[in-house]
Amino acid sequence: AQSVAQPEDQVNVAEGNPLTVKCTYSVSGNPYLFWYVQYPNRGLQFLLKYITGDNLVKGSYGFEAEFNKSQTSFHLKKPSALVSDSALYFCAVRELNQGGKLIFGQGTELSVKP
Amino acid sequence: DVKVTQSSRYLVKRTGEKVFLECVQDMDHENMFWYRQDPGLGLRLIYFSYDVKMKEKGDIPEGYSVSREKKERFSLILESASTNQTSMYLCASSLGTNINEAFFGQGTRLTVV
Numbered sequence: 001a002q003s004v005a006q007p008e009d010q011v012n013v014a015e016g017n018p019l020t021v022k023c024t025y026s027v028s029g030n031p032y033l034f035w036y037v038q039y040p041n042r043g044l045q046f047l048l049k050y051i052t053g054d055n056l057v058k059g060s061y062g063f064e065a066e067f068n069k070s071q072t073s074f075h076l077k078k079p080s081a082l083v084s085d086s087a088l089y090f091c092a093v094r095e096l097n098q099g100g101k102l103i104f105g106q107g108t109e110l111s112v113k114p
Numbered sequence: 115d116v117k118v119t120q121s122s123r124y125l126v127k128r129t130g131e132k133v134f135l136e137c138v139q140d141m142d143h144e145n146m147f148w149y150r151q152d153p154g155l156g157l158r159l160i161y162f163s164y165d166v167k168m169k170e171k172g173d174i175p176e177g178y179s180v181s182r183e184k185k186e187r188f189s190l191i192l193e194s195a196s197t198n199q200t201s202m203y204l205c206a207s208s209l210g211t212n213i214n215e216a217f218f219g220q221g222t223r224l225t226v227v
Contacts, residue, residue, distance in 0.1 A: 006156075032212055032213055034216075036218075042220065043204065043219055043220045044157075044218040046215040046216070046217070049213075051213045090156060090157065092157075094212045095212065101162060101170075101173075102159070102162075102206075102208070102216055103159065103173075104158075104159075106154060106156035107157075
């Protein structure tokens with residue numbers, strides 16, 4: 001069965017510093033991987049996805065993520081964090097079969113301090 | 115822009131009541147999903163549907179059922195609400211192929227008393 005793990009419940013970063021939010025996955029075949037962000041009292045917003053091709057994918061708000069097949073990871077990164085990046089971040093993976101499940105990790109709370 | 119609309123932002127229901135949560139999307143998406151979100155547990159899939167009248171169980175379907183009579187509408191039903199179903203419920207939709215991202219509604223905060 002597919003699964004996603006986000007090993008850190010919380011990540012604290014100073015504004016201007018680089019940030020990384022970690023994600024590892026487990027699927028039986030090739031994964032489709034996604035990152036979402038949730039601001040307080042809001043629904044989830046799509047940030048970026050990996051389907052195939054270049055291992056470094058770029059998304060919204062300056063975020064990017066690196067797919068590493070050998071380590072089964074898909075870490076979210078940003079070169080310079082903003083206070084407004086503070087939010088809850090979710091990694092997700094999708095099965096390959098038609099109508100497959102979209103499975104989420106438990107989420108990582110990112111806090112960026114001035 | 116894709117819009118996924120959940121009928122209520124906040125609901126308070128009594129134990130044993132039958133509860134209906136409604137979700138409508140306006141982009142002709144084939145797939146629709148219901149999740150519940152609890153602190154420390156992330157989003158857990160309750161049910162999903164890949165076509166009208168089709169449904170598949172997610173990871174936590176017990177105590178829930180769903181209905182999809184029209185493509186744009188996906189309803190989550192709590193047959194007999196219990197206090198452990200107090201949670202945030204999120205609906206999402208996506209185009210048919212698995213490479214497409216899902217779009218989420220604002221969520222319904224359900225409290226069962």
